[in-house]
Amino acid sequence: MPVVEHTVIITNKVGLHARPATLFVQSAARFHSRIQVRCGEKYANAKSIVGVLKLGASQGATLVIQADGEDASEAVQALVTLVENKFDEE
C-alpha cells in the first residue's frame, strides 16, 4: 500500500473554521485511504470533522497530510489543492 505525504500552508483568512473544515472533511470522505492530518503537535483523522476542528489550524499554520491506501496520492493531491485554493472562498 502506498503511503503519500505532503505539506501545505493554510493561506485562507479564517483558517480551518466551520466551512473550510466541512469542505476538507467532505473531500477526504470521498477516498478509501486512511488520511491523517498533523498540525504542530496535534493529529486528526481527516474524515473527522470534530478532529479537524480541534486542530485549531489558523492562517499560516502548516498541515502535514498523510494518506495510506489505494487512492492515497489522489487523496493527498485533492486535499492539498483545496487548501492551496483557499477553499474557494476568497
Next chain:
Amino acid sequence: MTDDEIDPFPDILHALPISPGIALGPVLLLKSASAAVEYARKVEKEQIAHERQRLQEAIEAAEGEIDALHKQVARNVGSAEAEIFSAQKLMLRDPELLDEVEALMTNQLVSAETAWSETIAKQSAEMAALPDPLLAARAADVRDMGARVLSHLQAQGAVMEEHPDRGPFLIVAYDLTPSQTARLDPATILGICTVEGGPTTHAAIIARALEIPAVAGLDAQLLAELRSGQELAIDGAQGLIYLKLDDAQRATLSAAMDEQLRSKRMRDTARWQTRPGETADGQSVFVYANVGDSEGARTAAENGAQGIGLLRTEFLFGQRTTFPTEQEEFAGYLDLFQSFARQARFQKIIVARTLDAGADKPFPALEPLIGNWHEANPALGLRGARIHLLHEKLLRQQLRALLRAASAAQIELHIMFPMIATLTETRRMKQVLAEVRQTLSEEEGSPVPEVRVGVMIETPAAVWLADALAREVDFFSIGANDLSQYTLAADRTNSRVMSLFGPLEPSLWRSINHVIQAARAHGRPVAVCGEIAADGRYGPLLAGLGSTELSVSPPALTRIKEALHQHEMAYWQAKARELLLAETAAEMEEMLRQA
C-alpha cells in the same frame, strides 16, 4: 412582587448583545434542549447489539431532520447560514466520535444514551477549550447535534416540543441551539433572552439573519424566577434586559418596536417582489396580476407580477361615446404593454381578455351598435362573447390592435374570451382570431406569431363543458367572482343576496375543482382570478387543488407569494382535498380553523 419585598435584581440589567433590536412583550419560558432525562445507564452484554442498532436509527432520524432544517434555513435565511447544518451532518457521522461511543458501549457495558452523551460532553468541552473563540463556539454545534440524536434515542421526537401556538412572545430559555433558533417563526417571536450564548454562536448568527432581537447572559438565578406571561423587554443592540418598565420606558420601547416592524415589513415586501411564487418546498405557482390600465401595469411589474393574468381591455372605452379606432386601440395597448415590459422582473406574458361589456357597466360607445341596452337581468344578458359574435367587426379590430401592439412591445400575448357558455361560440372566436392573424401576416409580409388562446370559466355551462373546452383551447382562467354569481344564482350587484354567501361555498369550490381536474387531464394550465385567489387564506388552497396560476390585484402580489410560501405543496393539497368533503360553508370554515 410588592414594594415591601426586597428585590435582589435592579430594574435594568446589563447582558450580552446578540442580535440588535427591541423586543417588549410577554415571556414564554422554554425548557432547555439539554434538560436531563432519566435513562438506563448500565446494560447487559447481550443488549449491546441492540443499543448499537438504536443509536444507528437515532442518527439516521437526526440526519433526516438536519437535511430538512438545512433546506429550510437555506430558503428562509440564506445558504451561508445553512452551511452550519452541513457541518452538523458530518459530525453525526464523525468516525472518531462514533469509535469513542462504540468503545464506551462495549468496554463499559453502558446504554447508547450514556455512551453518546458522555462522548458529546467530552468532545464539546474539548472544543470549547480551544483558544480561538470562533472555533470554541463550534462546541454549541456538537451539543446541538448531540441533543438531537439523544432526543431520538429517547423517542421524544423533535428537540423542542413547546412551540408557541399563539404569540407573539419573548422567548426566555437557558440556551437555544441553532436548530431551535432556526425553527423560530419571526412572526410569533419578539425576541430571545438566554443565560448561555455568545455573539459568535450559530444560534446568534441565525437570530441576526432572522432579525430577531436577542441578548444572552441572563442571570441563571433570575431565570428560575421568571414566569411565562410576565412582561419583559430587551434591547439587543445595547444588551439590556428591562425587568420592570415605567410608562415612559414602555412607550419609548413600543414606539421603537413599531418602527422596527414597519421597516422590516417594507424590506419583506421588497423581498417578495423579487421572488417568484412558490410553496415552501419550492413548487412553482405563478402569481400574476389583474390590470386595467397602464398605471396598474406599472405597479404590477414593480410589485413582482410574473405576468399579467387578466388584462381588462375595457379601459379604452370608459365614457367615450364613439368607438375607438384600431389605431387608438393599438396606441392604448402599446402604452400598457410597454409600461409592464419596462419594469417586469419576470416573464413578459400578458393575458388580454377581449372586451367584456355588459349592460350593467355603461358603454356609451357601444350603444349606437346595440341600441337600447336596458335589460331586466344584465348578468344574464347580452355581454362578453355574445357581443363579439353579434358584432364580429369589433372583435376583429380589437384582436388586430392587440396583436400589433404585442409585436411592437415585444411581449408574449395570450388571448382570452369572456363569458363562454358553449363550445360553438369558442370555436367561432378561435376562427375569427385565426383569420385576423392570417390577414395581418399578409399585410405585414411576415407571419404573426401564434398566440395561446384561452377561455374564462364563469358559467356553470363552461364548468360542465370543461373537458370539451380543454381539448379546444390552450388554457383556462376561472373568473371566481362571476362563477360564484352564476353558480349560486346570486346577483353580485344585489347586496341583499350577496351577504348570504361568502367565499367558502362547497358548490363553488367543487365547481372550481371540477374545472381544474378537467384541465389537468388535458395538460392545460388553469389560472384563478377573483377575490378568493387574492385572499391569503384561500389562494394557496386553489394551488393545492392544482391551479397553476393565481391572478390578483397588484397590491396583493407580495401577500399571496408570502402565503404560498408558508407551507409545502403537500400540505396545501391535503388541506384542499379535505375542504372538498365539506357540505356546508360552516364546515369549510371549521376545517380551515384547524391548522
